[in-house]
Amino acid sequence: MSLAGLEDRWAASWDAQRTYAFDRTATREQVYSIDTPPPTVSGSLHVGHVFSYTHTDIVARFRRMSGREVFYPMGWDDNGLPTERRVQNYFGVRCDPSLPFDADFTPPQVGGEGKSTRAADQVPISRRNFIDLCEQLTVSDEREFESLWRYLGLSVDWEHHYQTISGESRAVAQQAFLRNLARGEAYQAEAPGMWDVTFQTAVAQAELEARDYPGAFHRVAFHPAPDASGAPAAPLYIETTRPELLPAAVALIAHPDDERYQHLFGTTVRSPLFGVEIPVLAHRGAEPDKGSGIAMCCTFGDLTDVVWWRELQLPARSVISRDGRLLRETPAWLTVEAGADPGAVALWAEIGGKTTFSARTAVVDALRASGDLDGEPVPTQRKANFFEKGDKPLEIVTSRQWYIGNGGRDEALREQMLARGTELAFHPDFMRVRYENWVGGLNGDWLVSRQRFFGVPIPVWYALDTDGEVLYDAPIVPREDQLPIDPSSDLPAGYSADQRGVPGGFVSDPDVMDTWATSSLTPQIAGGWRTDPDLFARVFPMDLRPQGQDIIRTWLFSTVVRSHLEHGSLPWANAAISGWILDPDRKKMSKSKGNVVTPRGLLEEHGSDAVRYWAASARLGTDAAFEIGQMKIGRRLAIKVLNASKFALTFGGDRGLAIDPALVTDPLDRAMLAGLADVTDRATAALTAYDHTRALEVTETFFWAFCDDYLELVKDRAYGGGAIEISAATASARAALGLALDTLLRLFAPVLPFATEEVWSWWQTGSVHRAPWPVAAPLRAVADGADPALLGSAGAALAALRKVKSEAKVSMRTEIARAELVVPNGSATALETVAGDLRAAGRVVGDLVLVPGPDGGEGVEVRVAELLPTPPKPPKSQE
């Protein structure tokens, strides 16, 4: 028997039979709904996806067999930067939202894969045209992804799938946003925030990544006012890694308990070079043992500056513009009229418009010349915040942005979010800590606006007053039934197109939403919140969110936020967190390291069941090694399922194995079924608790004992000498084999859907994947109180006989004239009842004597075993 071709054959059959179709007439109690992670289509799927999606599929299959109507849609994440870049290069275009939609647009090129086109060569097109191209390009990716998932055997209902860039998804994102706005949860604020100068967009806390960044401490002198006698006071030294921000200094700050600076609190000092007078203040955020213990607060060098600025109510003196360069015009506070040094204007003329890097050099040179630099800069490694997709440290820039409240600035809401975390069942449980740490560490609301072109537009316009000033306080919003809209081409009610951008007219909000603002709504998108309330009521709140541990702070948390605000509930009851796939060097597998294996090739080489077995043998939340060896074991298991089943089914002859519990009378058969009943209970309990690994292990261990011992022990009896009229003993063995096979196939079905379905098709009707999950009670009834340990004891006795032959280096077919076994005291009596099977399997042709061993003795010892000459090889049977 072979596994070859099973994937294609059964995938096609399941599709044709609609095996996994969701019955939307099911009630909420009957439904088990899964909020599947939509993979990013612009990337490629890798083994990590195969790994975690298999975990989800095992849950889906188990719940489906357990009688739940499983809602298991698949989505594609085609929204966001990766798709934007890919479309630019593929079609040679770029998005310019100021342009109108062109219904007859044809892209200048198709298929510029791989090489990036220069921005100057890209044809600017409207947002709507751009989104059209995104949808066009992602179609082929999505077809390929779907094909892979089908080959892997995911029991997804392909009639329910979604895309995050589709009109429906955009409408959901906009509607949810408008509702946040209406309830006061979404708001605009002009505030300092993290800003990526490369992408020129604001960045949210969840997108930050702290990285080591080389810098240098510069020891710089500030000058206190002359003392009463007029003599110059000793300079006050601070240490900074960002001397170019000297013109933005607004205060010097030391710890309130710091003895060294007590006498200076409340006084002022003048900044070197610029001569701006700034206060010396106390704040507990200053670190006494860092540098000189007193820090320069600038607007803004880092997030600590923002805290000081806010809490000490300091003035804003921003010098960095959105492109990461210093302002071109001389700031107002650096003019002589404002009290600055005469040299300040000249210095600014030199550094204005420069990058922070060049400005730093110029300022340091000037400090050195003026004698305000003490010593030379000391190199250091500092942690700087980066946008996770960027390669320049983030600056802090003041801008008008949209936020959604997430508890970062509201203790009551934070408590509610923490309570939601407690309510959510994490698998494994310790993953909740990551959620709690994140929510506890939030330092601001969720920044949802992005200064990008491609994405879901913020669905608002603003009126312009008669001077052309934007009236931000009263955004104009569309009706929900108009969604999705693109405010750059659609019009607000009551305005005409020629009023766009003119005084007394309107302007559109230029920003798009963060991709998480859409991704956080996957339950609403997949469940039909906006357009199919009947479906939504049957699937929401969902039962399960499966995902990776790395996006607890983003995807999981933001989804909880949206659901909490919109529905007053959790989005799902359970969160199953899969681990990473590590390569053999214990490093996370990633494309950049060149160690990614393509999933398609992997599945074709080893078989989907084998790869699924590998995935299933790793527990949730645990990182797993990428191990071909484990897949080979899975492959062996799947093949064994085919072969052992084929063998067992031969005993049924043409009529197949009758599953008639009443026929099971033999003690060994009953013991085997008693053991299987226990296995069924344990596997069921494990799967119910999201522990697929344990369920598989329990089932697999039993199955191998079933093959190696039980099948060997009963095959003679089951064969019954080929007689037409079968004995009760033979009937018992056959019925037990039928019951066991029927149960084992169903227990294995979630992990090995292809092999089990193949065997099922040989002798059963319908799909094993729609068969009911096995229960222990009927098996236990047949077992009639038998001790499951008997199978193990019999197996041990058989192993002892095999060992004799193995050590004598003779064939297992060698007959034994007479044998005496010392067996554990407790099992001697029970073993007598299976002596017939034991003799047959061990080929004991004469007496088989079972001697009870001493009290407490374990294991089987062979006292006597008289081996007969090995019989001649039987003639090769002709196939």
Place this chain on the structure above:
RNA sequence: GGGCCUGUAGCUCAGUUGGUUAGAGCGCCGCGUUUACACCGCGGAGGUCGCCGGUUCGAACCCGGCCGGGCCCA
């Protein structure tokens, strides 16, 4: 610096509320074509449970410290 996870056979991992001699599979060694399976079967060897201390009659497991690996947050 704080938090979470982790360290058991050459490898990948189990090990339940602490309880006899710590398990499995792979790999390795030896043997064997037994009414399915050579993509097989049978048998065997292989471990100071990261280190140190403590609690206990008893510790892989509980407690403390140290060392190593991974992730998250400062």
